[in-house]
Amino acid sequence: MRRLFLALLLTLTAASVQAEGWSRIGHGRLTVNDLFGDRIDRWRTGSVAASYVFGPEWTGRLPAMPGQILEFRILGEVIAPVRLDLPWAMDRPYSQALSLGLHTHFDRGGWQMALGADAVITGPQTGLSDFQMFLHRITRFDHMLHPAVAAAQTPNGVHGSGVFEIGRELGLGAAVLRPYAELRVGVEDLARIGFDLSFGPVGRGELLVRDPVTGHRYRTITRRDQGMSLVVGADVAKVWESLHLPAATNTLTEARYRLRGGIHWQGKKWAGFYGLTWLGPEFVGQSEGQLVGALRLQVRF
Template sequence: MNRLFAAACCAIIAMAGTITHAQERERLGYGRLVTNDAFGDVQDRWRTGSVASSRVWGRGWTGELPGRFGDILEFRIGGEIIAPNNTISPAPGDRPYAGALSLGLHTHFRTGALEMAVGADVVVTGPQTGLDGFQDALHGVLGMSGVSGAVRSAQIPNGVHPTLVVEAGHVLSLSDRARLRPFVEGRAGVESILRAGADLTIGQMGQGELLVRDPVTGQRYRAIRQVNAGYSFVLGGDIAKVSDSTYLPASRGYSLTNTRDRLRAGVHWQGESGQSAYYGLTWLGREFKAQSNGQLVGSLRLKLVF
């Protein structure tokens, strides 16, 4: 863990060190995505809710990734609540409650025909995040079941987990309106994951833009946008091998599934006056062997102009 922490720090310092002339950089874009099973199967369980937010800075944007590491910097903030199927009296063997907040620095660049995203996040878990109390209070306001004291006391404990993330993708142009992007991704830290998959985009939106992958669903949200109005439809999926997970500790007797699968679909829309929206659905496969079935979550991003 100490070596992982040192590697994460070195990655952040290396990227931060590229900001030698702050006045040459400008804010290029902002993206966010809210995911909740209330937008999907309305079951309020497992990967029940998350938020991802990105702010991108660089020395201009030409519609393509630069060829140098560190020219485009993405500051990433995230939060997630993971819960058992029943937050009052969970069934024996169901997953423990977990709250997680993250802060990271990532860079996007091109090397040859590959699109690269490399970065490091610091993930904070446990009661120190305050997410258990937040969910309990929110559910009380909405007249829903809260989070019992027993569930909160058995949650994943306080911790700080440096996490390295690397993704490599390659865009294949199928036509002037269709693009297929196979990718591989590795994560080491709060969860250690090796993943492979692909995303298909049909439509003009997304071309010449920077899209960032949400860690929970794999949905890609727009962080640098163009002004073109219209629609794009997306389909994607991936399969992963997870070697260990802070959220499903082997020390508590949890056995991970052999693979972790995701299937997703969504639609981007942008209006003539700058309004935009994204809605996506993601099927998340089983993550631990005692999990009875997968789940369906929805992701939403709205930008309204008045």
């Protein structure tokens, strides 16, 4: 896995060195939290993704070669058992992960592709649990991290992770359907198929990248066209192995499902996104799925 990660990283870095006339041409971020959804603090409880995109001037279309558009991505995520303050052997372990990655986006014959590699830092060394407990204190939320839950969490480590996605946009009158497939290796080994369906002008001719937690695609290279777009999507994945769900303590479900919907809006100064995602059970013994919300607000002065 480390060899694959290094090969991907070196390929993308070599491509970027050859590029000329580069600048930062876009950025995006997405905050995901169960507070914005079913308001129950558990499982995929919270994450923040941020992307910074570099390349030549954006033409409204992806380049034909990888390495001409590069996205530097940061993702912080906290995954929790159903109760932070009450150890339960049948639940999943507490996990915190911070990833730093390099991704490229390109188009070959109408097929939109994304290829990337990430270094994923796990365990208490990330400090994400301290931030989560700080938020719990200031909001007077009484679920604090029990020492036994903390002791059983995913340990400190640095792991390589790779991802490849391929999709194609199909015009359906006023709507755009985008079926896609995804392969991930490393922290989680999985294969996924799904679709995104959008209605409206916002997002067209822009670069949208996929949030790994919810599957929502958030805007990075944007236009100023005002309006709204409704987006819906779904996918199913087969997961063979997960660092967050070790085989010694948890059994993976046969399939992992996600169902989502959201709204992009773009005004003169304000832009934003709000979406909901239903995440199906990920391990045997998880009593039900969960509903998480995703939010982004942007203002231009």
